[in-house]
Amino acid sequence: MISVKGVSKQFGDYVALDDVSLEVPDGSLTALLGPSGSGKSTLLRIIGGLETADSGSVEIHGVDATNVPPQRREIGFVFQHYAAFKHMTVRDNVAFGLTIRRKPKAEVAERVDRLLRIVGLAGYAKRYPNQLSGGQRQRMALARALAVEPRVLLLDEPFGALDAKVRTELREWLRRLHEEVHVTTLLVTHDQEEAMSIADDIAVMDNAHIEQVGNPRELYDNPSSAFVMGFLGEVS
Numbered sequence: 001m002i003s004v005k006g007v008s009k010q011f012g013d014y015v016a017l018d019d020v021s022l023e024v025p026d027g028s029l030t031a032l033l034g035p036s037g038s039g040k041s042t043l044l045r046i047i048g049g050l051e052t053a054d055s056g057s058v059e060i061h062g063v064d065a066t067n068v069p070p071q072r073r074e075i076g077f078v079f080q081h082y083a084a085f086k087h088m089t090v091r092d093n094v095a096f097g098l099t100i101r102r103k104p105k106a107e108v109a110e111r112v113d114r115l116l117r118i119v120g121l122a123g124y125a126k127r128y129p130n131q132l133s134g135g136q137r138q139r140m141a142l143a144r145a146l147a148v149e150p151r152v153l154l155l156d157e158p159f160g161a162l163d164a165k166v167r168t169e170l171r172e173w174l175r176r177l178h179e180e181v182h183v184t185t186l187l188v189t190h191d192q193e194e195a196m197s198i199a200d201d202i203a204v205m206d207n208a209h210i211e212q213v214g215n216p217r218e219l220y221d222n223p224s225s226a227f228v229m230g231f232l233g234e235v236s
């Protein structure tokens with residue numbers, strides 16, 4: 001479980017996070033949903049250790065993560081614009097984290113094959129990233145983030161740069177991947193349809209705070225404020 005308690009963050013005078021608390025259940029796919037500028041990425045970056053909070057704490061699986069550097073938090077990241085190694089094949093990109101950890105070749109091959117299969121890229125192992133579509137590239141990014149068996153997967157608008165049709169397909173891939181791999185996943189998105197269709201739980205953010213947390217049904221049936229009702233009803 002990821003447990004965020006009383007986290008605040010300012011950039012100069014600007015309050016980006018105001019006393020935010022959130023529990024992400026073990027093995028869940030939780031969405032952090034809110035309009036642009038509400039503080040989603042800042043919260044995700046603090047959870048991932050890419051940014052430090054001014055106050056408050058982050059625990060990951062019962063361990064205080066405050067002073068743990070990102071590379072030791074056992075976290076996989078996927079961002080909107082994924083930087084793949086252009087000179088490496090899809091297979092080598094996915095294997096990279098395992099190769100640098102000097103895992104046995106057979107183990108690497110088995111794990112990479114399995115992940116490529118799950119994300120539908122088994123037939124693309126020998127291609128290069130620039131021979132993939134945008135959607136395929138983000139699927140490769142998901143496989144690569146999961147290769148090292150992180151305990152937590154943090155996704156920041158991973159499908160945000162893609163067109164609507166591809167985004168819808170990728171939801172299905174992410175859902176399937178999550179069912180196979182069961183890693184605690186936090187998905188940042190401003191797309192209410194995306195959150196409503198794939199998340200177990202949704203934390204709705206507005207203006208530096210979390211407005212409401214619930215499963216899609218609860219949010220839909222009992223929005224706690226006019227903001228939540230209005231935002232869930234918007235079409236992005």
Ligand code: ADP
Pocket residue numbers: 011014015016034035036037038039040041042043
């Ligand atoms: P979201 O991901 O919901 O769009 P962010 O967490 O990226 O929101 O940003 C929240 C607010 O904090 C925004 O107004 C943004 O301009 C500001 N902000 C984020 N990062 C920085 C930074 N490094 N320096 C100054 N302001 C920042």
Ligand code: MG
Pocket residue numbers: 040041042
């Ligand atoms: Mg953001």
